[in-house]
Amino acid sequence: MRIIAGQFRGTALASVGKGDAGAHLRPTTDRVRESLFNVLMGGKFSDPISGARVLDLFAGTGALGLEALSRGASEVCFVDDGRKAGSLIRENIRLTRSKASTRLVMRDATRLPVWDGAGFDLVFLDPPYGKGMGERALATAVAGRWIAPGALIVWEENAPQLAPEGFALLDQRKYGDTHVTFLERDANDCR
Template sequence: MRIIAGQWRGLKLAEVGEGDAAAHLRPTSDRVRESLFNIIGNQGGVSPIVEARVLDLFAGTGALGLEALSRGAKHVTFVDDGVKSRALIRENIDKCRAIGATRLLRRDATDLGQNDGAPFDVIFLDPPYGKSLGEQALTSALNGGWIAPNALIVWEENSPQLPPAGYFLREHRKFGDTHITFAEPA
């Protein structure tokens, strides 16, 4: 696993290894990550990643958020409640020397509570597949003021997902058994 593009292009990230079976670690492959960032960046004009505040829910290894930082995001908040995941995210933040531009929250993504800061412009969501946790996390994020009114939602699952109320489906892509849903405010 590596950073695909931007200031840290080619940087090798921490290996998941055998990991923790209970952690449900399933990092987004380099190929899928490259494709999804190409889709985001090829919408004409400046990429919505540039200068964005990014929320990475079910962050796992932090690869999606760190890729966004590498490509010009201003800040990334990682949310994961797994011990193994948080250790990997910390290691990857250190590898990128990105401590000042990141925040790591030990929190259940389906129960975020109230946001104590500015809302986020881009939301990455990569829950364990097939458990409806993505819907719960988005509801929690919307209710807690985590999502900016014009935010882009990028949702990875094993099947196409419907965006939450107030958002419309911008695009859907399939990569093997991975489905990426892109949603924007209606």
């Protein structure tokens, strides 16, 4: 795995290796990540990355958030409760020298506390496939004020996802067995 573009372009990220079977790490492949960012930067979404505050839920290796940071996001908050994931994210932050622009929250993304900062503009949601954790994490993040009204959500799953209440479906793409659903939070939703 490597960073595809931007200031960290070409940086090799820490290898997941055989990993920890219990960690359920399934990093987004370079090909899918490149395609996903091509969609984001392709004009349809009016550059949602430059200056964005990014939330990477079920962050795993942190590759999605670090790719956004490399391409101009102002900061990234990684959320994952796995020990192996935490270790990989810390190493990848070190490799990209991005500690000043990142934060790691070691929490279950489906049980987030109330966030005391400004909501995030761009959210990557990459839960374990087929377990219904994505919708629970999204609901918890909204209730806890983690997600700004009008935020763009990029949700990876093994099937296309429906837009939950308070979100509009913008686009869906399929890359092999990965389905990416693009949602926008209602700009008037002040929950």
